[in-house]
Amino acid sequence: MVTTTAAAPEGPARPDGWSVGLDVGGTKVQAVLLDADGGVHERRRVPTRRGLVGVVDSSAEAVEAVLHAGGVPAARLRGVGVGLPGVVDPRAGTVENAVNLGITGREPFAALLSHRLAGVQVQLENDLNAAVQGAAHVLDVVEGQPVDDLAFLALGTGLAAGLLLHGDLRRGARRAAGEIGHLIYRPDGLPCPCGQRGCLEQYASGSALDAAWPSPDDRPAPAALFEAAAAGDERAVEVRDAFVRAVVAAIRVLVLSCDPERIVIGGGVSELGGQLLACLVAELDRQAAASPFLATTAMPDRIRLVPPGLPVGAVGAALVFRAPTVGRPDEVGV
Ligand SMILES: [Zn+2]
Incomplete structure (x- = not known):
């Protein structure tokens, strides 16, 4: 499942297949850098700042930190998947009622983060929906x-x-x-x-x-x-x-x-x-x-x-973007 090659997103081809996943929580943003086979290469965490601007900035910093650690330029990314604790519309790229993050209105989070990352494609998902996909990935690896x-x-x-x-x-x-x-x-x-x-x-x-x-x-x-x-x-x-x-x-x-x-x-x-x-x-x-x-x-x-120390939410967020066979393509907007 996790090694399935995702359909190419819009824009230039990304032959390297790198993707970043974020799990945005009330206190920290956990980031992972995944290769084309779903392997975790790097992980980083940064503190979450509350409010829409703060969460967008924290998310961008987490992406930049994990890319820097992995030596991968943003131009080689297929995209960034983001798990958010709120009501997420993956197709519209919006989040609302993320009270733990200080976000109450319906906000175009994907567009804001994409803009902050110079146009990298961003795909949102509810944090638990991201985590269940990350858990499936981990079980696949652990149980074979x-x-x-x-x-x-x-x-x-x-x-x-x-x-x-x-x-x-x-x-x-x-x-x-x-x-x-x-x-x-x-x-x-x-x-x-x-x-x-x-x-x-x-x-x-x-x-x-x-x-x-x-x-x-x-x-x-x-x-x-x-x-x-x-x-x-x-x-x-x-x-x-x-x-x-x-x-x-x-x-x-x-x-x-x-x-x-x-x-x-x-x-x-x-x-x-x-x-x-x-x-x-x-x-x-x-x-x-x-x-x-x-x-x-x-x-x-x-x-x-969940095996200790494995950031399944962030891993799943990256898979949300990369694997349309897991989330239905008409819903995840790829
Ligand atoms: Zn209750």
């Missing part, structure tokens, strides 16, 4: 076989999923596909900024862990919690297990609604690694033991963690 039917579950500030179903991104009729963080998990539970109460995101995200178990030092809250639980702290075990049950509820929703071949877990909490995976598998096994129906879905076999 293409996987084009998967969900990417991000356990970060929020909780949401990107869906790549039989090779097609599922964006949704109103771009709400995968917003499972706002399913009601606890009726009349914790208030959510979306206006509802008891949303799953309030129980199964990095922010939920920060609130439930504030880190006593400079370690991330998930690491502090899991360490305390492993040491036998009863309250920590309780908080950890409640979190694991909520993440399992998210996995269950994805499997029972879309039945994807793989569920790939990313976001900051996934950096817990094997100890998180072990807890999730134990809870899935416990539930399967009580339900012959759930047992038939073989959920533990489907879940994977």
